[in-house]
Amino acid sequence: MTTSIELEPTAAAEIAGDRIGVLRAFADDLGRRGEELGLIGPLEPPRLWTRHLLNSAVLAPLLVSGARVADIGTGGGMPGLVLAIVRPDVRFLLIEPMERRCAWLTEQIERLGLENAEVRRGRAEEFHDAFEVDQITARAVTALRKLIPLTAPLLRDGGEMLFLKGASVQEEIEAAAKALRKHRVTDVAVEELGIGQLDETTRVFRAKIVRHG
Numbered sequence: 627m628t629t630s631i632e633l634e635p636t637a638a639a640e641i642a643g644d645r646i647g648v649l650r651a652f653a654d655d656l657g658r659r660g661e662e663l664g665l666i667g668p669l670e671p672p673r674l675w676t677r678h679l680l681n682s683a684v685l686a687p688l689l690v691s692g693a694r695v696a697d698i699g700t701g702g703g704m705p706g707l708v709l710a711i712v713r714p715d716v717r718f719l720l721i722e723p724m725e726r727r728c729a730w731l732t733e734q735i736e737r738l739g740l741e742n743a744e745v746r747r748g749r750a751e752e753f754h755d756a757f758e759v760d761q762i763t764a765r766a767v768t769a770l771r772k773l774i775p776l777t778a779p780l781l782r783d784g785g786e787m788l789f790l791k792g793a794s795v796q797e798e799i800e801a802a803a804k805a806l807r808k809h810r811v812t813d814v815a816v817e818e819l820g821i822g823q824l825d826e827t828t829r830v831f832r833a834k835i836v837r838h839g
C-alpha cells in the first residue's frame with residue numbers, strides 16, 4: 627500500500643516565497659522515496675509539509691544574509707537542506723555521519739542545483755575547531771545539555787545557536803544549566819515561529835556564544 631503524501635498547505639508558498647518550486651521538487655522526492663530510504667518514518671508522508679518541510683522553513687527569517695551556517699545531523703534534509711533551498715543567500719555545511727543520508731543529501735544538492743550547500747560526513751565532534759561558523763541549526767539530534775557541548779566549538783565568538791525544539795524546551799534549558807555556563811552561552815530565548823501560518827507552531831531555542839568580554 628502506498629501512503630498518501632500531504633497536499634501542499636496554502637502557507638507553503640508564503641513561507642518559501644519564490645523558492646517554492648524548488649521546495650516542491652524536494653518534497654516530491656522525499657515523499658516518494660524517503661520512507662524506503664529510511665529518511666522518514668511510515669507515519670510521516672501524510673504530514674510531510676507541516677511537520678517537516680514548513681516546520682524547518684519557518685526558521686529562514688532568523689538566518690543572516692551572507693552567513694555561514696552549519697546544520698548538525700541533517701538526516702533527510704531537515705532543517706539544513708530545506709533552509710538551503712529557501713535561503714540561497716546563506717551558505718550551509720550539512721554535517722551528518724550516516725553514509726546513506728550523506729549520499730541522499732549530495733544527490734539532492736546536485737538535482738536541485740543548490741550552490742550554497744555542501745555535505746560533510748562525520749559527527750559534529752569530529753569538526754570541533756575546524757570551522758568558525760556564524761550560526762548553527764539542528765533538529766531532533768539530542769537534548770540541549772548534550773547538544774550545546776557538541777555544537778559550541780563549531781561557532782565563532784558571538785555566533786548563534788538556533789535549535790528546533792519540542793514542547794519540553796524549558797525543561798531542557800533547565801537541565802542544560804551547567805553546559806550553558808561552561809560554553810559561555812548567553813541571550814537565551816525561546817522563539818515561537820509560524821504563528822498564523824502553521825497549525826503546530828515551531829519552537830526555537832535561540833542563544834549566543836560570547837567567549838570574550
Ligand SMILES: C[S@@+](CC[C@H](N)C(=O)[O-])C[C@H]1O[C@@H](n2cnc3c(N)ncnc32)[C@H](O)[C@@H]1O
Nearest residue numbers: 698699700701704722723724749750765766767
Ligand atoms: C533523529 S535524526 C533527525 C534528522 C533531521 N535533523 C530531522 O530532523 O529530520 C538524528 C540525526 O542526527 C545524526 N547525528 C547523531 N549524532 C550526531 C552527531 N554527534 N553529529 C552529527 N550528527 C549526528 C544522525 O545520524 C541522524 O541523521
